[in-house]
Amino acid sequence: MRCLYRAPEMIQISSWRSVGNSGVGFMHGCFLDELFAAADQDPMDALISLCTHDLSKAVLEDVKALSGWDGMGWDG
Secondary structure, three states: OOOOOOOOOOOOOOOOOOHHHHHHHHHHHHHHHHHHHHOOOOHHHHHHHHOOOHHHHHHHHHHHHHHOOOHHHOOO
């Protein structure tokens, strides 16, 4: 059986090299945020605690400090 249906293109994708991974990365981040919210954890602190790559962890910590991250007023 062959499927002949093709979903209409909603956005132009030809100029992106990694369209599938771009969306997957966004969904992965959203899913982690939902898990952190369900666990009543600050998303940035939880992400930093999960990071095992020293350079990436340092970047996240610098972003947190430079942005003045305070949990965005999140009250759980």
